[in-house]
Amino acid sequence: MEFSHIPIMLNECLEGLAIRPDGLYLDGTAGGAGHSREIAKRLEGGRLYAMDQDPDAIEAATARLSGLPATVIQGNFRNAKALLTQRGVDHLDGALLDLGVSSHQLDDRERGFSYLGDAPLDMRMSQSGPTAADLVNSLDRDALARILREYGEEPYAWQVAGKIVTARAKAPIATTGQLAEIVAAAMPPAVRRKDKNPARRSFQAIRIAVNGELDALSEGLDGIFDLLAPGGRFCIITFHSLEDRLVKQRFRRWCTACTCPPEFPVCVCGGVAKAKQITHKPLQADGREQQENRRSRSAKLRIIEKL
Ligand SMILES: C[S@@+](CC[C@H](N)C(=O)[O-])C[C@H]1O[C@@H](n2cnc3c(N)ncnc32)[C@H](O)[C@@H]1O
Incomplete structure (x- = not known):
């Protein structure tokens, strides 16, 4: 590319x-x-x-x-x-x-930075170390919510973290598409209708955390x-x-x-x-x-x- x-x-x-x-x-x-x-x-x-x-x-x-x-x-x-x-x-x-x-990095969907499309949930700039999937599948709800709130200023941080924990109990979250859907599902319907990209803040937060x-x-x-x-x-x-x-x-x-x-x-x-x-x-x-x-x-x- x-x-x-x-x-x-x-x-x-x-x-x-x-x-x-x-x-x-x-x-x-x-x-x-x-x-x-x-x-x-x-x-x-x-x-x-x-x-x-x-x-x-x-x-x-x-x-x-x-x-x-x-x-x-x-x-x-x-x-x-x-x-x-x-x-x-x-x-x-x-x-x-x-x-x-x-x-x-954003446009190369395979890198997993973008909430548009569906790709492995990666987000590592250096292409080494733990991925975004490792992070969302391992941190507890408190730690996830803190990342979403502090790095993404996500007003529904606690709700998004809760949805992540529920979803991964069934099967590990593996792709950007899955994560984007989980985030959207945590938003009240009125917010989802108004905000065209409800996953934007969460993706930014997780990217900041993955790359320190x-x-x-x-x-x-x-x-x-x-x-x-x-x-x-x-x-x-x-x-x-x-x-x-x-x-x-x-x-x-x-x-x-x-x-x-x-x-x-x-x-x-x-x-x-x-x-x-x-x-x-x-x-x-x-x-x-x-x-x-x-x-x-x-x-x-x-x-x-x-x-
Ligand atoms: C906005 S782009 C820079 C674009 C560049 N100025 C140009 O005009 O082509 C940011 C770049 O910084 C790299 N980057 C971000 N944080 C870094 C870090 N802590 N150490 C080294 N590279 C980093 C990313 O991998 C990415 O390639």
Whole structure:
């Protein structure tokens, strides 16, 4: 299957990275190398490290970056610092994360990310480790409901978890189609009529849990920020509120000098900011891009510069 994914806010990312031709850059979510290729094309003497945990993305990125000053690395960006230092990279001049799944992963029904169609219930970006089927067939109702509520903001989390537990008592849940039907059946009929895709929130939640996305992001942020040299830019595109909140709070912490409690009349901590905000409010795709690429509608780009 051809790897297709339109890079989101490409120009904003390229400008945001303030690329120096001789610099070292990381794209921690290379996917189909949409952003990576444009970054690598602007380098002369510098190098791009294009990382992804998905073997399909690695294959596509390797082909699209051939002949350019780029090194493709299969791995999770939560380990970016170790993976790069192993290769002798002791600093970065900029890093990009374009989070979540690619259109390719969603469209390739066999990967089991989509609630449309029927395929094995997989959802693993890395194609290794426990699958979504393992998760929904093993966790108890409380744990399932927590995942659905926290990662999917699913208002019927407890009911959906209950339906999952009842259904799997008869036979293990094996496909995306089965799961989508179980989720829909947990909704009151009025909600089901109004919401065209009642399984959307649950699928997002289970995908986040299967891939440990928020823990990976939290660890990846720290490791990558450590490697950034002064003046290095960190650009991150998020697609849902939990990711965006994590990035916003971490960026704010790095950009805040004083960490004294607000009731202290004068600063006693002597804290020094480690970064400055380049985007005070997150950037969003312009109207045209939103028209042309539905996925860009929920995208938010935040940028900081290390001091
Ligand atoms: C939205 S796509 C990136 C698309 C890419 N920017 C492009 O223009 O083609 C996200 C990619 O990040 C990868 N990914 C998500 N989380 C990751 C992680 N923690 N470590 C490594 N890769 C990750 C996914 O496998 C997917 O290929």
